[in-house]
Amino acid sequence: MRLVTRGDLDGLTCAVLITSCEEIEEIDLVHPQDITQKRIHIGDDDILANLPYDRGCGKWFDHHQLTQVGDPPPDRFEGRYGLSPSAARVVFEYYMCQHPEIRRYARLLAETDRFDSAQLDLDDVLDPREYVLLGFTLDPRTGLRGFREYFFQLLEAFKAGKSIEEILALPEVKERVLVMRAADEQFRQLTRERSRIDGNVVITDFRGLPTPPVGNRFIVYTLFPQANISLRIHGGPTSEQVAVAVGRSIFNRTSRTNVGQLMAGFGGGGHKGAGTCLLLATTANDEIDFMVEQMKKDG
Numbered sequence: 001m002r003l004v005t006r007g008d009l010d011g012l013t014c015a016v017l018i019t020s021c022e023e024i025e026e027i028d029l030v031h032p033q034d035i036t037q038k039r040i041h042i043g044d045d046d047i048l049a050n051l052p053y054d055r056g057c058g059k060w061f062d063h064h065q066l067t068q069v070g071d072p073p074p075d076r077f078e079g080r081y082g083l084s085p086s087a088a089r090v091v092f093e094y095y096m097c098q099h100p101e102i103r104r105y106a107r108l109l110a111e112t113d114r115f116d117s118a119q120l121d122l123d124d125v126l127d128p129r130e131y132v133l134l135g136f137t138l139d140p141r142t143g144l145r146g147f148r149e150y151f152f153q154l155l156e157a158f159k160a161g162k163s164i165e166e167i168l169a170l171p172e173v174k175e176r177v178l179v180m181r182a183a184d185e186q187f188r189q190l191t192r193e194r195s196r197i198d199g200n201v202v203i204t205d206f207r208g209l210p211t212p213p214v215g216n217r218f219i220v221y222t223l224f225p226q227a228n229i230s231l232r233i234h235g236g237p238t239s240e241q242v243a244v245a246v247g248r249s250i251f252n253r254t255s256r257t258n259v260g261q262l263m264a265g266f267g268g269g270g271h272k273g274a275g276t277c278l279l280l281a282t283t284a285n286d287e288i289d290f291m292v293e294q295m296k297k298d299g
Contacts, residue, residue, distance in 0.1 A: 001058075002026040004035075004042065005049040007147045009135040013088035013105070013112040014049040014061065015151075016158045020102050021095045022047065027155075029148055032269055033278060047079070050087035052269060061094065063087045064271045065260040083271075085113035108158060111135075118218070118250045118273060125218045125250075130164050136216055137176040141232075141245060143214040144176055180214060187215025192223055199296040200255065202227035203288075206234040207242065221249045228255040229295050233288065242284040246291065247274040257298040262291060 003018055005011040007029035015027060024047075034040050035052045042054040049061045055071045059079040063086060066073070073081060080094040092109055095102060111131030114120065124132045136142050138151065150172055157167045167173060190213050195204040202224040206212055212234045220230050228249045236243045246263060248255040260270035266287060268277025279287050 002028060002046045003049065004028045004030055004040075004046055004051060004057075006030070006032070006051060007138070007140060007151050008050075008116075009112055009131075009138050010086045010088055010116040011050045012138060012151060012154055012158075013086065013108055014091050015155050016105055016108065017088060017091045017095060017102050018047060018049060018061075019155070019159065020105075021099045027152070029151060032276075033267065036267070036269070049091060053077075053081075061087055061091045063090050064269060065258070085117040085119070088112045088116075104161075105158070107131075107164075118247075120218065120250055122222070122251070125216060125222060128216070130168070133177065134164070134167065134173065136180065137173060139217070141217045142180065143212040144179065145211075150176070180216070183214040184216075187213045188219060188223065191215070191220055195220065195224060197224060197227060198292055200226075200228050200299060201292050201295050202230045203292060204230065204232045206232065209234070217245070217247070218250055221251050225252060228252040229257055229259075231288065231291060231295070233284075236278050236281075240281055242279045242281050243276065244268075244279060244284075244288065244291070245274075245276045246270075246295075248272075255295070255298065257295045262294060266291075 001022060001024055003015060003024045005014050018024060030040060032052055035054050042056040044058045046057050047059040048054060048057045051062060053060050053071050053073040060077055061079045062081050063084040080090050082090050084090050088109055092102060115132055115135040128136055140147060153172055191204055194206060195202055202220055204220060230247050232245045234243050246259050248259060258272050259275040260272060263270050263275035263277045266277040266279060269275055
């Protein structure tokens with residue numbers, strides 16, 4: 001049996017829980033659009049977690065807002081769906097009665113809920129610690145590379161019962177934390193230089209840089225507190241693509257934009273507070289302008 005999930009903290013916690021309850025032989029880490037655009041084959045021996053539904057899967061777990069992109073889930077399916085702070089919470093609720101031993105991961109689950117739903121305070125952003133710090137080291141949007149091997153190292157560490165203090169002391173984790181902290185000032189400077197305010201929206205354009213800068217994606221809300229929503233642009237996985245990430249401010253929570261719904265209109269997805277999509281470089285500017293106008297209209 002194969003588990004297909006995302007390479008972030010929510011995907012990691014899903015993997016910890018599911019591998020504790022199922023005989024998983026293989027784990028693949030993919031982007032949501034790999035599923036909606038049928039770039040990988042999904043079969044009935046596959047479990048999808050923290051990803052859009054695919055009609056071929058054996059089980060499916062997710063918490064993101066449903067959109068018209070990809071396969072619509074049927075009324076009945078194996079697994080569970082629900083609007084929840086994290087996909088891991090949905091997984092936990094599904095397996096907990098038959099596998100009460102997964103209660104041992106209650107702290108990891110609670111912190112994953114908090115991180116994935118961005119229920120963070122200013123200290124969490126300016127001086128992240130423990131699970132929040134670990135979450136940033138695993139977040140693809142932080143800009144760190146080589147997350148696949150790192151994901152599996154963390155999975156093994158949690159399954160082995162290591163504490164968060166022991167995990168943060170692992171050489172690979174310490175190295176990523178050092179890289180993040182060393183790059184912090186440059187990231188702030190680049191964010192200031194490459195951002196502009198348009199109404200209630202802060203737009204940050206990292207296109208043209210050799211690699212995306214390494215940094216905490218929530219820092220932009222401390223630099224531009226007047227904005228209630230952000231749009232970040234950087235190069236996509238190929239030169240023909242542009243990646244866009246949109247998020248409602250976690251401090252100025254007045255935006256009325258349904259981000260997941262907006263991103264679905266461009267082939268992406270997400271939930272009410274955050275989402276991503278990939279655009280063609282040739283049409284990206286016009287599409288980004290449309291997004292910004294919609295976010296301004298929403299207020």
